[in-house]
Amino acid sequence: MKRRDRTLITHTGNNPKGNKGIVNPPVYHASTILFDNVADMRARGRDKFNNVYYGRYGTPTTFALEETVAALEEADRAVAVPSGMGAIAGALLSFVGTGDHVLMVDSVYEPTRFFCDSQLKKFGVETTYYDPLIGAGIADLIGPNTKVVYLESPGSHTFEIQDVPAIATAAHARGCVVIMDNTWASPLYFKPYRHGVDLVVHAATKYLVGHSDVMMGIITMRDEYFKQVKTQVHGMGFAVGGDDCYLALRGIRTLSARLAQHQEGALILAKWLQSRPEVERVLHPALPDHPGHQLWKRDFLGSTGLFGVVLKPAAEERVNAMIDGMELFGLGFSWGGYESLIVPSALTTARTATKWDAAGPTVRLHAGLEDPQDLIEDLASGLDRLRGN
Numbered sequence: 431m432k433r434r435d436r437t438l439i440t441h442t443g444n445n446p447k448g449n450k451g452i453v454n455p456p457v458y459h460a461s462t463i464l465f466d467n468v469a470d471m472r473a474r475g476r477d478k479f480n481n482v483y484y485g486r487y488g489t490p491t492t493f494a495l496e497e498t499v500a501a502l503e504e505a506d507r508a509v510a511v512p513s514g515m516g517a518i519a520g521a522l523l524s525f526v527g528t529g530d531h532v533l534m535v536d537s538v539y540e541p542t543r544f545f546c547d548s549q550l551k552k553f554g555v556e557t558t559y560y561d562p563l564i565g566a567g568i569a570d571l572i573g574p575n576t577k578v579v580y581l582e583s584p585g586s587h588t589f590e591i592q593d594v595p596a597i598a599t600a601a602h603a604r605g606c607v608v609i610m611d612n613t614w615a616s617p618l619y620f621k622p623y624r625h626g627v628d629l630v631v632h633a634a635t636k637y638l639v640g641h642s643d644v645m646m647g648i649i650t651m652r653d654e655y656f657k658q659v660k661t662q663v664h665g666m667g668f669a670v671g672g673d674d675c676y677l678a679l680r681g682i683r684t685l686s687a688r689l690a691q692h693q694e695g696a697l698i699l700a701k702w703l704q705s706r707p708e709v710e711r712v713l714h715p716a717l718p719d720h721p722g723h724q725l726w727k728r729d730f731l732g733s734t735g736l737f738g739v740v741l742k743p744a745a746e747e748r749v750n751a752m753i754d755g756m757e758l759f760g761l762g763f764s765w766g767g768y769e770s771l772i773v774p775s776a777l778t779t780a781r782t783a784t785k786w787d788a789a790g791p792t793v794r795l796h797a798g799l800e801d802p803q804d805l806i807e808d809l810a811s812g813l814d815r816l817r818g819n
């Protein structure tokens with residue numbers, strides 16, 4: 431029977447009947463796995479990606495996590511890796527080699543850009559950046575050696591919404607694999623496989639783990655790509671520890687409740703910020719005046735806690751004073767935990783195919799699970815400091 435998301439989140443990966451009635455799966459710590467005899471070793475080795483064979487290939491704790499994320503994303507399989515960046519590197523390297531070409535969205539998470547410009551370049555793979563709003567026009571950029579079209583929607587820091595189905599259709603017509611970073615929406619609020627994506631990467635570090643205490647990446651895929659991806663990430667030596675898998679799975683159990691509250695809190699803050707004279711515009715795709723709102727409404731099932739704010743032109747010291755004095759918004763990287771965060775966005779150096787046109791500075795906010803009224807009061811004091819009061 432096909433279960434709905436909140437039910438999948440609650441039950442997938444658990445097997446109390448096979449575990450003495452204990453609700454959660456046990457945490458296996460394993461490197462060596464002992465075999466009954468040589469024949470058993472050989473038999474398990476013939477299908478080592480689907481068996482308990484050696485610690486690096488995963489344990490039942492890893493499999494419980496992977497099964498849960500795959501089910502939620504409507505994928506066939508998932509592979510856990512040690513960070514979101516590991517998922518991005520593993521996914522890209524599964525499909526490209528010397529002489530190949532990647533089309534990469536210009537609003538991509540900056541370390542992904544760095545990976546393409548340094549690591550992929552070193553292997554002789556060329557990257558071309560494209561306008562996030564290109565849609566079906568991506569067809570004009572696809573060359574005979576283009577292997578991957580990579581998307582991230584909304585864009586990191588700038589929150590453009592991509593026309594995923596239009597891009598995927600054009601990419602498939604030329605035999606390219608479509609990879610998408612779906613970290614912002616999580617598997618709950620965007621279903622990439624319904625829109626033509628072939629492979630999905632997550633920084634599980636963010637909403638899936640949800641508590642700012644574990645680094646983790648997850649790649650999801652259809653069956654046809656599983657062996658290729660697992661071979662690649664295994665070859666890179668990626669393995670995740672049992673305790674981290676357990677924490678990620680534990681985080682996922684409350685994903686729907688947390689995301690509903692992140693969504694609500696972020697929208698309250700975004701609307702309040704829109705009313706403020708210090709604010710030029712708010713970059714949140716669920717706001718009706720966001721340029722990507724119609725696409726977001728068509729394709730997404732919700733919005734989360736992360737959004738941007740373009741301020742009216744202000745001196746850097748004033749922006750720093752605003753950020754430094756925050757009491758509830760922490761200054762730090764990552765997001766998706768239960769706490770609120772703020773970071774200045776460095777946008778002028780972060781793109782090459784398009785130009786970021788805002789006159790004023792941009793900051794990125796993550797609305798945590800605190801009371802939105804308290805967060806508004808913190809922001810209001812921050813805007814006072816921005817004005818120099």
Ligand SMILES: Cc1ncc(COP(=O)(O)O)c(C=O)c1O
Binds near residue numbers: 633636645
């Ligand atoms: C959109 C996005 N993708 C990937 C990553 C990388 O994840 P990790 O920090 O787990 O390597 C991040 C981290 O901030 C991110 O924001």
